[in-house]
Amino acid sequence: MSDAIPSRPTSRDVAQHAGVSQATVSLVLGDRWRGRVSPARAEAVRAAARELGYRPNLAARSLRLGRSRTVLVVVPSLTNEFFARMHAGAVRVAAGEDVGVVLYPSPEGVGPARDPFASASATLDGVLASSMAVEALAALREGGLPLVMLDSEPHGTASATVNPDIAAGMRLVAAHLLGLGHRRFAHIAADVDSWTFRVRARVLAGELASVPGARLVRTERAPIAVAGGLAAATRVLEATGPHRPTALVCDDDMLAVGACKAVRRLGLRVPEDVSVTGFDDLTVATAVEPELTTVALPAEELGATGMRALLPALAGGPAGTTVLPVTLSRRGSTAPPTGP
Amino acid sequence: MSDAIPSRPTSRDVAQHAGVSQATVSLVLGDRWRGRVSPARAEAVRAAARELGYRPNLAARSLRLGRSRTVLVVVPSLTNEFFARMHAGAVRVAAGEDVGVVLYPSPEGVGPARDPFASASATLDGVLASSMAVEALAALREGGLPLVMLDSEPHGTASATVNPDIAAGMRLVAAHLLGLGHRRFAHIAADVDSWTFRVRARVLAGELASVPGARLVRTERAPIAVAGGLAAATRVLEATGPHRPTALVCDDDMLAVGACKAVRRLGLRVPEDVSVTGFDDLTVATAVEPELTTVALPAEELGATGMRALLPALAGGPAGTTVLPVTLSRRGSTAPPTGP
DNA sequence: CTGAAAGCGCTTACAG
DNA sequence: CTGAAAGCGCTTACAG
Numbered sequence: 001m002s003d004a005i006p007s008r009p010t011s012r013d014v015a016q017h018a019g020v021s022q023a024t025v026s027l028v029l030g031d032r033w034r035g036r037v038s039p040a041r042a043e044a045v046r047a048a049a050r051e052l053g054y055r056p057n058l059a060a061r062s063l064r065l066g067r068s069r070t071v072l073v074v075v076p077s078l079t080n081e082f083f084a085r086m087h088a089g090a091v092r093v094a095a096g097e098d099v100g101v102v103l104y105p106s107p108e109g110v111g112p113a114r115d116p117f118a119s120a121s122a123t124l125d126g127v128l129a130s131s132m133a134v135e136a137l138a139a140l141r142e143g144g145l146p147l148v149m150l151d152s153e154p155h156g157t158a159s160a161t162v163n164p165d166i167a168a169g170m171r172l173v174a175a176h177l178l179g180l181g182h183r184r185f186a187h188i189a190a191d192v193d194s195w196t197f198r199v200r201a202r203v204l205a206g207e208l209a210s211v212p213g214a215r216l217v218r219t220e221r222a223p224i225a226v227a228g229g230l231a232a233a234t235r236v237l238e239a240t241g242p243h244r245p246t247a248l249v250c251d252d253d254m255l256a257v258g259a260c261k262a263v264r265r266l267g268l269r270v271p272e273d274v275s276v277t278g279f280d281d282l283t284v285a286t287a288v289e290p291e292l293t294t295v296a297l298p299a300e301e302l303g304a305t306g307m308r309a310l311l312p313a314l315a316g317g318p319a320g321t322t323v324l325p326v327t328l329s330r331r332g333s334t335a336p337p338t339g340p
Numbered sequence: 341m342s343d344a345i346p347s348r349p350t351s352r353d354v355a356q357h358a359g360v361s362q363a364t365v366s367l368v369l370g371d372r373w374r375g376r377v378s379p380a381r382a383e384a385v386r387a388a389a390r391e392l393g394y395r396p397n398l399a400a401r402s403l404r405l406g407r408s409r410t411v412l413v414v415v416p417s418l419t420n421e422f423f424a425r426m427h428a429g430a431v432r433v434a435a436g437e438d439v440g441v442v443l444y445p446s447p448e449g450v451g452p453a454r455d456p457f458a459s460a461s462a463t464l465d466g467v468l469a470s471s472m473a474v475e476a477l478a479a480l481r482e483g484g485l486p487l488v489m490l491d492s493e494p495h496g497t498a499s500a501t502v503n504p505d506i507a508a509g510m511r512l513v514a515a516h517l518l519g520l521g522h523r524r525f526a527h528i529a530a531d532v533d534s535w536t537f538r539v540r541a542r543v544l545a546g547e548l549a550s551v552p553g554a555r556l557v558r559t560e561r562a563p564i565a566v567a568g569g570l571a572a573a574t575r576v577l578e579a580t581g582p583h584r585p586t587a588l589v590c591d592d593d594m595l596a597v598g599a600c601k602a603v604r605r606l607g608l609r610v611p612e613d614v615s616v617t618g619f620d621d622l623t624v625a626t627a628v629e630p631e632l633t634t635v636a637l638p639a640e641e642l643g644a645t646g647m648r649a650l651l652p653a654l655a656g657g658p659a660g661t662t663v664l665p666v667t668l669s670r671r672g673s674t675a676p677p678t679g680p
Numbered sequence: 681c682t683g684a685a686a687g688c689g690c691t692t693a694c695a696g
Numbered sequence: 697c698t699g700a701a702a703g704c705g706c707t708t709a710c711a712g
Contacts, residue, residue: 406688
């Protein structure tokens with residue numbers, strides 16, 4: 001009695017079963033048989049493969065071909081809905097091109113402490129990385145693979161960069177609030193040193209500076225979370241007293257949700273006393289009441305476009321920067337200011 | 341002038357550089373050299389590897405060893421925070437054991453339409469799958485790999501099952517609401533046919549049946565989303581009129597958030613007129629106001645425990661079912677009923 | 681303590 | 697139209 005596990009069938013087993021050579025099996029199953037193998041034998045091979053439940057050994061294929069049709073996707077955190085949606089877009093495009101995706105979630109906030117390539121379970125053909133801090137980039141470049149960056153500093157060393165139009169988004173926010181009549185603003189900024197947040201800060205300051213009477217009363221940095229926004233907005237409102245800002249511009253929807261809670265805990269109302277805006281348009285933006293006015297970033301499309309840019313880069317295609325348009329979702333958390 | 345891409349160094353290159361054989365390189369870098377290679381040569385190998393920037397070809401290693409130290413994680417959707425957290429837990433444990441994780445996000449709601457193994461970018465050693473519909477299981481079993489199921493029917497064909505104590509969670513909800521004095525309930529159920537939601541429905545009905553005077557006025561099914569909960573709760577409240585339920589028990593936090601919105605749109609208050617409970621304790625539960633009373637499921641721990649169960653199963657370890665405890669997070673969305 | 685050799689399963693020239 | 701052979705890079709007995 002043998003308890004040997006029945007090992008999975010190889011292409012050699014299929015060949016024997018069909019009475020052909022291994023080369024013929026490879027040709028037929030790889031769909032490169034036309035004009036080289038007779039239809040009858042091709043069908044015999046397919047039947048044998050089906051019957052044996054044959055699945056090609058991908059490790060062997062990768063080794064032989066020197067490429068794996070596998071791409072590494074690096075995101076700061078999948079529990080952030082923005083990155084989860086970006087990942088979904090990338091996976092969708094990759095699947096359509098028969099390319100596999102391996103995910104490397106770098107430890108929350110810390111950046112990719114460990115070497116992503118050490119944990120890569122397959123040989124990799126390219127890398128799609130999002131919103132990384134600058135230092136983190138070095139480790140990625142080290143692999144020497146085609147690299148597409150998302151939501152990151154353009155004109156870097158990457159093969160290509162795909163960004164949402166962050167500057168336009170912040171301009172939409174500023175124009176919306178200025179149009180409603182707001183003049184005293186505070187910026188609840190994400191406590192992350194990356195291109196995307198530097199742009200938000202710079203553009204907001206610039207837009208307000210260009211309007212007489214408007215001013216940025218205060219900027220508070222906070223970790224991206226409801227609690228972070230709550231604490232930062234509380235600091236702003238308590239420190240500024242009666243001349244408090246009438247609009248809190250937040251770098252992220254989670255921060256905005258926290259800011260709304262802070263406003264109410266201080267006995268004020270959103271949006272009558274204080275308007276609040278977010279960024280991202282995550283599910284939470286329409287879960288809370290009032291719903292958030294926020295910049296809708298095309299997260300899914302960002303991942304999809306990034307993957308579309310990476311695939312030609314795998315073959316040595318050209319670099320470039322793509323900018324995707326964004327829109328403002330106007331909802332209940334903003335209104336004209338009341339009072340002085 | 342050659343434009344040949346400098347191909348990445350192999351273990352043979354390292355061997356030449358260090359003046360040793362390939363076997364010695366393998367022994368040293370695999371840390372199995374003690375007592376077999378002299379310390380001086382070992383150091384020479386390490387230096388050569390460092391200098392050349394050597395990275396082992398994982399495809400070749402997998403092919404040779406017949407295993408890949410890679411596990412497939414199958415989840416319905418990563419944009420659902422519950423699964424993202426579960427995934428994070430699984431990845432954390434895997435990383436500690438030097439095991440790679442390949443993710444298969446089966447298309448939202450539809451179950452894994454395509455063959456997960458076709459898209460697997462590496463040879464796989466095992467599968468960790470969550471909350472799958474029954475039909476989906478078949479495709480997974482087909483791989484013949486060790487399989488650990490999460491949040492699923494126990495005593496199935498899986499190597500092991502790891503579940504949160506869903507029944508206990510629903511009992512906590514029922515006891516909490518009954519204790520507050522509620523007697524008329526509605527169940528906003530997830531529109532998904534899986535073990536976890538069947539248990540919730542069965543236990544809720546059972547608990548209420550055992551209390552004289554208490555009854556389940558109505559059950560409405562809804563897709564898991566804010567909009568789904570809003571629509572379902574609206575149907576319940578409009579259909580039941582003055583004898584409406586005083587408590588809406590929801591299968592999920594997103595449904596509960598939607599239910600809260602429905603209550604308010606009908607001119608009622610949460611929790612004074614209608615109490616609402618959720619399930620999962622996602623970020624959104626404390627983002628909304630009032631914050632949700634909900635069952636806290638240990639999503640991260642579920643993934644981690646599942647991975648810990650899978651690793652010995654890779655070596656043919658024993659099967660079994662593990663049940664993880666859950667707690668009730670009591671917050672502002674529940675209160676004693678008022679009125680008739 | 682060290683190295684030469686075999687072989688994992690696949691695909692691709694090459695020879696018939 | 698078909699098959700025998702080589703080789704991708706690694707690890708592991710095995711022989712010295």
